[in-house]
Amino acid sequence: MGTIHPVTAEKPTAELLSRTTDILTKGGCVVIPTLCLYGMAANAFDEAAVKRVFAIKERPLTNPILLLIKDREAVDALVTEISPEAEALMKHLWPGKLTLVFNAAPSIPDVITAGTGKVGLRVPSHPVTRAVTEAVPFPITGTSANISKEGGVSDVQDLDPRIVNGADLILDAGCLKGGAGSTVVDVTSTPIRILREGSTPAADIHAIVDTLTSF
Structure with a gap:
């Protein structure tokens, strides 16, 4: 059973960060805060x-899982x-609520893809999770901390017992803002495709990409 450890919105203490990275390095799972919802972190290469x-x-292995990285x-x-469109979106919208x-x-x-x-x-924008991604030498999973097909959770008190x-x-960073998760954009094709519109408006994404062809 996971120990619920309060953590300030600024960043984990050195002791807590060390404990978190040790768990992740040894194949453990940690519930982490993002700006909107809590997620589940594990070493993506394990x-x-x-x-x-x-x-x-209880998520089907046929569903890909996104990764959180430090920069x-x-x-x-x-x-x-990496396409020019991807470079532009990363430059303007990372760290933030955009998954590319x-x-x-x-x-x-293959289990990731x-x-x-x-x-x-x-690249996450919540300072606690940013600290975690910067402290480990591997990407971590960023899937939401919920049972598959159930809603995301913005308060650890609402986490499913499973x-x-x-x-x-x-890592309990208090009640998060909730709402939609990140916007997901496929940058492997031209034009890019918005797979899911979330916290970052599609209009913002198109405005950035359109600047590449406006000259």
Whole structure:
């Protein structure tokens, strides 16, 4: 059963951050805050850890899972190509509520891509999770901390008992803003495709991309 540990909105203490990274490095699962909802983090390169997240969430292995990374530079080792549109969106909207879908590098486990050959990446903007991504040498999963097909959770008090029991640690950053999750954009095609409109309006995305062809 996951220990619920309060954490300030600014960043975890050095002791808590060390404990979190140790759990993730050893194949554990940690519930983390994003701006809108709580998510489940595991080492994306540890297939057993990722499968454990799927099992806790009762999520079909046929569903891809997005990853959280520390910065733009981390993208290079995880994808096969980066289009000008992707560069522009990362420059203007990361860190933030935007997940970009790229063609995955061979190093990405199939359990992450669900055999699609694509991977969704985001640089989180919540300071607690940013601190976690910056402290570990691997990307982490960013799937929502809920049972599959059920709604996301903005307060740890509302976490499903199965999530609480399955996690090794829960970073409680208080009640989050809730609402829609990140907007998901596939940047592997031209034109780009908005797969899901969330917290970042589609109009903002199109405005950035349109500047590339306005000269």
